[in-house]
Amino acid sequence: MDRLDRIMKTSFGLQTVTKLLTGAAALASWGLQAELTEPSQAELQGYKALFKPALLPLSDQPRSAVDQAKVDLGRALYYDARLSKDDSISCNSCHNLEAYGVDNEQFSPGVGGHLGGRNSPTSYNAYAHIAQFWDGRASTVEEQAKGPILNPVEMAMPSAEAVIKKLKGIEGYEEMFEKAFPESDKPMNYNHVGLAIGAFERNLTTPSRFDQFLNGSNDALSAQELKGARVFVTKGCVSCHSGTLLGGQTYQKLGAVKAWPSDKDTGRFEVTKSEADKMMFKVPSLRNVEKTGPYFHDGSSKTLADAVEKMAWHQLGQKLSDAETDALVAFLKSLTGEIPSDYIAKPELPGESADFGDFDSF
Numbered sequence: 001m002d003r004l005d006r007i008m009k010t011s012f013g014l015q016t017v018t019k020l021l022t023g024a025a026a027l028a029s030w031g032l033q034a035e036l037t038e039p040s041q042a043e044l045q046g047y048k049a050l051f052k053p054a055l056l057p058l059s060d061q062p063r064s065a066v067d068q069a070k071v072d073l074g075r076a077l078y079y080d081a082r083l084s085k086d087d088s089i090s091c092n093s094c095h096n097l098e099a100y101g102v103d104n105e106q107f108s109p110g111v112g113g114h115l116g117g118r119n120s121p122t123s124y125n126a127y128a129h130i131a132q133f134w135d136g137r138a139s140t141v142e143e144q145a146k147g148p149i150l151n152p153v154e155m156a157m158p159s160a161e162a163v164i165k166k167l168k169g170i171e172g173y174e175e176m177f178e179k180a181f182p183e184s185d186k187p188m189n190y191n192h193v194g195l196a197i198g199a200f201e202r203n204l205t206t207p208s209r210f211d212q213f214l215n216g217s218n219d220a221l222s223a224q225e226l227k228g229a230r231v232f233v234t235k236g237c238v239s240c241h242s243g244t245l246l247g248g249q250t251y252q253k254l255g256a257v258k259a260w261p262s263d264k265d266t267g268r269f270e271v272t273k274s275e276a277d278k279m280m281f282k283v284p285s286l287r288n289v290e291k292t293g294p295y296f297h298d299g300s301s302k303t304l305a306d307a308v309e310k311m312a313w314h315q316l317g318q319k320l321s322d323a324e325t326d327a328l329v330a331f332l333k334s335l336t337g338e339i340p341s342d343y344i345a346k347p348e349l350p351g352e353s354a355d356f357g358d359f360d361s362f
């Protein structure tokens, strides 16, 4: 089984989450008095079951030549601003891989400085979500990747044909597509742009100390982080943020208990037009959340402490003590993983070879 299968198969379906909700309520009743003490060994075992399996590190299995060619093509396309109308914006402009896959802006400027209406989520670990975007309107990273290139407020290319025509004019891309899609009689097509970027994104994974904890080492987390883990479980955060990614697996209502201050963006309703989907958003993964602010689909929370307090209030109807907030934030910081620096290193892009440009160097 590859990594994705493993996460999908062992992660949490809706059913499990419902079971968890009841479980979390039970935990809450026996956890209440002792929330800010360290959990016992038995409790820690219980917590692990809520989040397992651990996130796997980037596979060091050798890839087939074709898979490697897809990943290399996807990496180049991810970094290539020439996929935008005026050569100014790449995927990496909004999802900076050195910066945990985000730009830390409330809303991201696209071509011409146009701003979209939603905060950019991280591209790390996104491949393992049930679907892509805050409202789930694309099912996979491969499908998702075809959107921004043509979106007028993002990369603003006029059409899929225009993208392919532009890529054909850049020396080196044609050969890369041929290597990546050797079976195809038309290797350079827009669908393959999505497939290649997706192949690259499927290895954007960031295991952290929390995974060492899930794999058995309780010392991987500090006493304060373990207290935070207890608050996370006993307060019921885990009823929505569960599984390997602490989220990414269900849609939930934003403002489940206390209404969210704005209903300008109705989330999944905009995709399905079903009343039941009003204010439903994909529960985001909390992996690397320390680094991915500002928070929420509307980028309305600047700090993690503020985001955590808003969640407790709007999703659970609770006010947290300062000590609880601090412990939760400490716990969430343990989800900050390691960036796969070699894998994400920006490659030399086709047609940008420095071979002939270096006349001044002697």
Ligand code: HEC
Binding pocket: 078, 089, 090, 091, 092, 093, 094, 095, 108, 109, 110, 111, 116, 118, 119, 120, 121, 122, 123, 126, 129, 131, 132, 133, 134, 135, 141, 144, 145, 146, 148, 149, 153, 154, 155, 197
């Ligand atoms: C101008 C900024 C911008 C650019 C350029 C951009 N994105 Fe995004 N990206 C966003 C925003 C904003 C969202 C969320 C939009 C929504 O949910 O409606 C998003 C969502 C995503 C998601 C979904 C993540 C999740 O958790 O649901 C992925 C994956 C992603 N982008 C990858 C890419 C790739 C690959 C490219 C290049 C082909 C790209 N993006 C270009 C801003 C950008």
Ligand code: HEC
Binding pocket: 134, 232, 235, 236, 237, 238, 239, 240, 241, 251, 252, 253, 254, 256, 281, 282, 283, 284, 285, 286, 289, 292, 294, 295, 296, 297, 298, 307, 308, 311, 312, 315, 316, 328
């Ligand atoms: C009923 C489900 C539910 C519960 C309970 C819940 N959350 Fe959330 N959480 C969500 C949803 C949905 C979002 C995305 C909201 C949005 O911006 O549209 C979210 C977003 C977040 C974010 C922002 C992440 C980002 O990348 O912007 C943080 C941090 C967070 N939750 C932490 C917590 C904590 C801590 C708790 C417990 C105090 C908690 N959540 C309880 C559903 C829930």
